[in-house]
Amino acid sequence: MSFRNLCCVVFLSFVSLYVEAAKPIPELVTQNGRHALMVDGAPWLILGAQTNNSSNYPAALKEVWPVVEQVHANTVEINVAWEQIEPREGEFDFSYIDYLLKDARKHNVRLILLWFATWKNNAPHYAPAWVKLDDARFPRVTLKDGSTLNSLSPVHRSTLEADKKAFVAMMQHLKKVDKQRTVILVQVQNEVGTYGAARDYSEAAQALFDAAVPEALVSGLEREPGTWSEVFGEDADEFFHAWHIARYCDEIAEAGKAAYPLPMNVNVALRNPFNPGKPGQYSSGGATDNVIPVWKIAAPHIDMISPDIYFRDYRTVKRVLELYAREDNPLFVAEIGNDQPYARYLFETLGHQGIGFAPFGMDTTGYTNYPLGAPGYTEAEFEVFAEVYRVIAPWAREWARLSFEGKVWGVAEPADTFEMDEQIWNAKHTEKDAASVAKDYTQRLDLGRWDAEVTYGRPMFWVAPPQGNFPAKGGALIAQLSENTFLVSGYHSRVTFLPSAEIEGERTMTVRVEEGYFDEDHNWIMERVWNGDQTDWGLNFDGKPHLLKVQMATY
Numbered sequence: 001m002s003f004r005n006l007c008c009v010v011f012l013s014f015v016s017l018y019v020e021a022a023k024p025i026p027e028l029v030t031q032n033g034r035h036a037l038m039v040d041g042a043p044w045l046i047l048g049a050q051t052n053n054s055s056n057y058p059a060a061l062k063e064v065w066p067v068v069e070q071v072h073a074n075t076v077e078i079n080v081a082w083e084q085i086e087p088r089e090g091e092f093d094f095s096y097i098d099y100l101l102k103d104a105r106k107h108n109v110r111l112i113l114l115w116f117a118t119w120k121n122n123a124p125h126y127a128p129a130w131v132k133l134d135d136a137r138f139p140r141v142t143l144k145d146g147s148t149l150n151s152l153s154p155v156h157r158s159t160l161e162a163d164k165k166a167f168v169a170m171m172q173h174l175k176k177v178d179k180q181r182t183v184i185l186v187q188v189q190n191e192v193g194t195y196g197a198a199r200d201y202s203e204a205a206q207a208l209f210d211a212a213v214p215e216a217l218v219s220g221l222e223r224e225p226g227t228w229s230e231v232f233g234e235d236a237d238e239f240f241h242a243w244h245i246a247r248y249c250d251e252i253a254e255a256g257k258a259a260y261p262l263p264m265n266v267n268v269a270l271r272n273p274f275n276p277g278k279p280g281q282y283s284s285g286g287a288t289d290n291v292i293p294v295w296k297i298a299a300p301h302i303d304m305i306s307p308d309i310y311f312r313d314y315r316t317v318k319r320v321l322e323l324y325a326r327e328d329n330p331l332f333v334a335e336i337g338n339d340q341p342y343a344r345y346l347f348e349t350l351g352h353q354g355i356g357f358a359p360f361g362m363d364t365t366g367y368t369n370y371p372l373g374a375p376g377y378t379e380a381e382f383e384v385f386a387e388v389y390r391v392i393a394p395w396a397r398e399w400a401r402l403s404f405e406g407k408v409w410g411v412a413e414p415a416d417t418f419e420m421d422e423q424i425w426n427a428k429h430t431e432k433d434a435a436s437v438a439k440d441y442t443q444r445l446d447l448g449r450w451d452a453e454v455t456y457g458r459p460m461f462w463v464a465p466p467q468g469n470f471p472a473k474g475g476a477l478i479a480q481l482s483e484n485t486f487l488v489s490g491y492h493s494r495v496t497f498l499p500s501a502e503i504e505g506e507r508t509m510t511v512r513v514e515e516g517y518f519d520e521d522h523n524w525i526m527e528r529v530w531n532g533d534q535t536d537w538g539l540n541f542d543g544k545p546h547l548l549k550v551q552m553a554t555y
């Protein structure tokens with residue numbers, strides 16, 4: 001190689017190194033009450049897949065990638081266990097993380113790391129043995145009768161400092177080895193909280209409980225000062241536990257961010273919003289809907305509180321999405337069951353300005369969490385997620401930008417069919433009159449000058465009333481480009497544009513429906529125009545993905 005060529009190579013390597021080093025660190029941004037997870041400088045939509053719990057070893061990863069590829073996920077959620085990175089106190093081993101990062105890059109996906117440490121579904125199962133076996137240094141939650149639960153207490157600095165030290169070491173390592181920003185988000189702990197008691201009743205905890213509620217919480221919630229019981233009455237135990245767990249997670253997140261400021265979230269073992277039960281029956285102290293305000297005050301370094309959804313019915317899922325999609329909280333469905341009925345909730349999540357969605361258990365390591373998720377782990381079972389991801393994956397980045405900057409709508413088929421065979425479902429229909437069946441399968445969305453009517457289970461041709469799909473699976477997505485122009489896609493549904501009250505009485509027309517896609521430079525590329533049968537009876541979608549640009553007009 002000539003000296004000139006050599007100089008060229010050296011120069012180009014420096015340029016590529018610089019370009020890599022210059023990739024912005026992912027961040028969560030909020031503007032006008034809307035949110036975006038910025039990855040490589042632009043909004044990112046997490047089309048996620050979470051692995052099973054024990055897939056966090058190189059040997060298991062080969063059972064992960066084929067499923068990730070099959071479903072078109074762009075992000076994998078996978079755990080890092082405290083026990084695996086610090087098996088002996090002070091001795092760190094990051095070989096798994098290094099392997100994982102390389103493997104993820106090879107498969108062209110981003111990662112969300114789940115820090116399984118003090119809490120993994122309430123217990124310290126993933127903490128190293130030197131933590132789990134040292135009750136004196138790392139005390140567990142104590143009940144009123146003096147017995148203990150296998151859930152670590154949040155009120156001890158010894159536990160917090162040990163967890164924090166390991167977490168910070170992990171973040172420092174990531175900073176060093178991940179200039180490519182393969183990791184885009186870190187989940188602090190997993191489903192924190194305690195089952196079996198509302199709080200820790202140990203002497204140490206009781207002393208704090210009998211003292212005054214911290215000023216930040218009292219003033220943040222606009223309450224009068226006092227002890228926990230005085231301020232919160234019946235809710236005092238749970239609010240106390242939530243405060244201390246949230247402060248604990250916040251301190252870990254703060255220290256981790258000081259090392260390497262990636263966005264951080266916590267996930268939640270939900271309580272049923274319509275029938276919550278008592279704290280301890282659900283994971284007390286986690287960020288359940290009733291204590292979100294406590295968490296928001298206690299944990300400013302946690303960017304997002306993310307629901308884990310294992311309710312199958314539409315009504316409950318919709319309520320959960322409403323509760324966690326807030327101006328102060330980006331909605332990210334950190335987990336959802338991987339069975340068929342859940343897949344359609346991708347559309348509803350996006351309609352609540354969700355920044356991501358991740359079915360749980362997406363690998364073939366030989367485990368299923370049925371009845372929460374699917375009974376098996378066959379290709380066919382995963383395919384339902386491939387089908388819904390296919391609708392959005394090609395334009396995920398455009399959707400994320402439009403959701404951040406403007407208005408988007410998304411709905412899932414509202415009537416449930418699970419635990420029903422087709423005959424019973426049909427029989428239920430015949431019990432009702434046609435109009436009320438049709439009503440069950442009709443949603444009307446207010447787009448401003450226009451409404452969109454979304455219906456399910458009707459032939460593509462003609463006006464036959466909607467009957468629903470068996471099993472329920474449909475959905476629709478709409479993003480506004482201008483007052484009269486929209487991007488539309490759907491899955492086993494019909495979308496019909498109708499005049500809203502604003503333009504009632506005016507003559508309306510679908511001027512043009514283009515089918516197309518966005519190229520790598522975000523330009524719209526038109527492939528064909530839908531007209532005739534394809535538009536006479538609304539915009540009909542089956543399982544084949546179509547992206548449409550619809551221009552409406554009055555004349």
Ligand code: DGJ
Nearest residue numbers: 053121190191308369372
């Ligand atoms: C929710 C937890 O966050 C997951 O890690 C897993 O344990 C599921 N529950 C059940 O499979």
